[in-house]
Structure formats: C-alpha cells, structure tokens
Amino acid sequence: MAMSTMYPKYSTKMENDTVIMEQRLLKKVSHLVLNTTKCTGCGICSEVCPKEAIVLGLVGAVRRGAVKDEAAISVDPAKCSYCGVCTILCPFDALEVRVDGEPSLPIKEQEGFPEYDFTAEIDENKCVRCTTCSEACPRDAIVRDIPVYEGEVADGAKRQTALDAETTLVVDKEKCNVCGICASLCPALKIKRIPFTAEKVGSAGEVVWDKSLCDACQVCATACPEHAIAVERVVKEGSKLAGKVTIDKETCVTCSWCEKVCPEEAVTIKKFFDGEIVFNADKCPGGCSTCVDICPCNAIYLPSPVPALQLKKDSIEPTIAVNADLCILCGACVNACPSEDVITIRRSGIHVKGPETDLFKSIAAKLCIPRSSKIREDTFGQVELKPLE
Numbered sequence: 001m002a003m004s005t006m007y008p009k010y011s012t013k014m015e016n017d018t019v020i021m022e023q024r025l026l027k028k029v030s031h032l033v034l035n036t037t038k039c040t041g042c043g044i045c046s047e048v049c050p051k052e053a054i055v056l057g058l059v060g061a062v063r064r065g066a067v068k069d070e071a072a073i074s075v076d077p078a079k080c081s082y083c084g085v086c087t088i089l090c091p092f093d094a095l096e097v098r099v100d101g102e103p104s105l106p107i108k109e110q111e112g113f114p115e116y117d118f119t120a121e122i123d124e125n126k127c128v129r130c131t132t133c134s135e136a137c138p139r140d141a142i143v144r145d146i147p148v149y150e151g152e153v154a155d156g157a158k159r160q161t162a163l164d165a166e167t168t169l170v171v172d173k174e175k176c177n178v179c180g181i182c183a184s185l186c187p188a189l190k191i192k193r194i195p196f197t198a199e200k201v202g203s204a205g206e207v208v209w210d211k212s213l214c215d216a217c218q219v220c221a222t223a224c225p226e227h228a229i230a231v232e233r234v235v236k237e238g239s240k241l242a243g244k245v246t247i248d249k250e251t252c253v254t255c256s257w258c259e260k261v262c263p264e265e266a267v268t269i270k271k272f273f274d275g276e277i278v279f280n281a282d283k284c285p286g287g288c289s290t291c292v293d294i295c296p297c298n299a300i301y302l303p304s305p306v307p308a309l310q311l312k313k314d315s316i317e318p319t320i321a322v323n324a325d326l327c328i329l330c331g332a333c334v335n336a337c338p339s340e341d342v343i344t345i346r347r348s349g350i351h352v353k354g355p356e357t358d359l360f361k362s363i364a365a366k367l368c369i370p371r372s373s374k375i376r377e378d379t380f381g382q383v384e385l386k387p388l389e
C-alpha cells in the first residue's frame with residue numbers, strides 16, 4: 001500500500017479520566033488530551049475551535065454522573081488541526097495538545113495568540129491568614145501555606161506559638177498555699193511540692209510555669225481560691241499567623257468567591273469575560289436543578305422558600321436564581337439546561353494579553369454571540385445552542 005494512503009491515521013481512546021485524540025503522521029504524532037474531571041461542559045472549546053472539530057454532548061447528564069464512559073464534549077480527531085486554541089482558551093485547563101509526546105501550543109509558537117489576562121491576587125499585608133476564602137472557593141484554588149495548629153489536628157502546632165506575643169505569669173508566693181488547683185486545670189502549670197511528712201504537717205512548695213504551653217487563657221488566675229496568680233499577654237503590634245495564602249493560577253477560574261467573602265478585602269480578581277447572565281425563572285419547570293449541580297462556580301441556587309404569610313397574592317416564587325457576581329459566563333449552565341430560554345448569557349468582552357491576531361478577533365466575536373438554552377438535538381447526544389442574534 002502506498003504510504004500516502006496509510007497516513008494520517010486518526011484514533012480516539014478513553015483511559016480512566018482522559019480522552020485522547022490522536023493524529024499520526026509518518027514522522028509526527030499529535031494528541032489532544034481531554035481531562036474529563038476538569039471539563040465542565042462550558043463549551044468554550046467548541047465555540048472557539050477554528051476547525052469546528054468539537055461538539056457538545058449531554059453536558060448535564062455527564063456532569064451529574066448519569067451518563068458514564070462519555071465526556072461532556074467530543075472532538076473529531078480528523079477535523080482537529082492540533083492548533084491548541086481550545087487549550088489556551090479553556091478556563092478550566094481541561095485540554096492539552098501534545099506533539100510527539102511533549103506539551104505544545106503550535107498556534108502560539110507559530111502565529112502568536114493571546115491568553116487570558118489573569119488577575120487573582122491576595123494582598124499579603126491585608127490578609128490575616130484566616131480560612132474563609134479556602135472554604136468558600138468552589139475550585140480548591142486557594143493555597144494556604146500556614147502551619148497547621150492544634151485547632152485543626154490534635155498534633156498540630158501549639159496555638160501559643162501562632163502570634164508573636166509576650167506572656168507573663170506571676171504567682172504571689174505570700175498568697176499561694178500550693179493547693180494544686182491550677183496545675184490540675186492546665187498542662188502549663190506543675191506543682192513542685194515539698195513532700196508531706198508526719199514530722200511537719202502542711203502544704204508547701206512552688207508552682208512551676210511552662211511558658212511555651214501557656215496561652216494566657218486566665219483559667220488558673222480565675223480558679224485560684226487565693227487570687228495568687230496574675231497572667232498577662234501582650235501581642236506584638238501587627239503580629240499575625242506565619243505563612244502565606246495564595247491563589248493557584250492553574251486552578252482558579254476567577255469566580256471571585258474569595259474576593260466577596262474575604263473579611264479583610266485583601267483579594268483582587270479580574271474576570272475573564274465581561275457581560276451578563278439572565279435567568280428567566282418563570283420558564284424553568286422546577287425540580288430539575290441541573291444548572292445548580294453543574295455550575296463550576298457555585299453561582300446558581302434554589303431560592304429559599306418565602307414563608308406563606310409573606311407571600312403576595314397571585315405571586316409565583318422563582319424556582320431558580322443566579323448570583324451574577326459569582327458567575328464567570330462560562331456557559332455550562334446554558335449547555336446543560338434541558339429547557340428553552342431559561343438561561344441567557346451575553347458576553348461583551350474578553351480580557352486577554354498577547355497578540356490579538358485576526359484569528360483571535362474572529363474567535364472573540366463568536367464568543368460574544370449571545371446564546372440561550374438549547375432548543376435542538378438534531379444529532380442524538382449533541383446539543384446545539386440557540387444564538388439570539
């Protein structure tokens with residue numbers, strides 16, 4: 001057989017959490033690798049692919065785990081040019097192009113192409129190393145490089161060491177009768193007792209204090225029946241927990257939960273897209289909540305029921321709502337919603353840095369076409385969105 005009829009060869013295979021599309025030439029092998037655990041079904045890859053090689057699948061069912069052994073998107077390995085546009089613009093870092101086994105972005109290397117202008121910063125001086133942002137982040141993108149204290153794990157660092165402080169404990173020896181109550185309450189105190197003897201009956205000795213174990217809680221001072229103990233702790237001005245809290249740029253998708261919940265206003269986030277999302281709750285049949293389950297930013301919620309006494313006559317309670325401040329306009333909810341026109345997104349701009357080539361400009365224009373929930377499933381298992389204009 002002539003060589004030209006043998007190559008290129010195309011294949012697709014699924015291995016655990018990855019789908020690998022392959023184009024094999026005589027001297028070059030290109031792969032597009034999809035990480036299905038990272039893919040949210042947002043469909044940005046399908047919108048931006050210059051070769052229209054990517055189609056959306058059953059996003060809602062796949063993301064909710066109802067359909068196994070299938071990804072939210074599928075890529076035609078023969079249509080794909082392995083350019084890497086989808087890799088660059090996937091906000092979830094779910095795609096990778098490899099050429100001859102090595103990560104590669106041909107379009108960036110050969111023609112130049114911009115990337116998201118990513119801004120997600122924590123002002124170290126304002127940050128007090130609390131746990132709020134890391135608990136709120138829906139993407140586990142907050143990195144807390146802070147000692148783990150005993151409040152979190154029993155064998156953690158002693159809480160007394162958390163702040164730069166000076167503690168003093170003074171025992172009034174005139175008043176102390178070495179009763180032992182203080183030591184029975186606190187591991188920082190020990191009684192060094194002069195042994196009881198029949199020769200000289202009485203209670204004598206001293207209280208020994210281990211500064212490193214004392215957190216100046218004052219239990220000993222308040223429990224001492226003789227008011228013989230005085231404890232004082234002075235925390236050095238500006239002292240805060242050691243370590244640093246940062247945002248993992250590979251994982252963060254700029255939803256801004258951290259910015260919104262930070263009690264110190266220490267976080268600055270710039271979203272990838274400008275625009276708006278609109279929920280037409282009156283068109284939602286209710287009882288589905290697919291969008292709530294699959295939203296990668298936890299921006300969609302089922303509104304709390306209004307107490308019966310507060311309901312206005314003939315009013316209808318909304319079944320679904322979105323907090324637009326937390327939405328990144330990725331589009332996963334639009335793709336997953338089984339009803340028509342419930343959700344609409346309108347992107348009005350993209351924040352990028354790098355050369356804004358003609359190809360990028362045409363891709364940006366496509367991303368900015370407003371769209372609404374699906375209306376057609378002409379090909380079984382493939383979703384087509386409804387462009388609004």
Ligand code: SF4
Binds near residue numbers: 032049052079
């Ligand atoms: S690598 Fe390029 S051609 Fe292939 S699917 Fe991604 S965007 Fe489309």
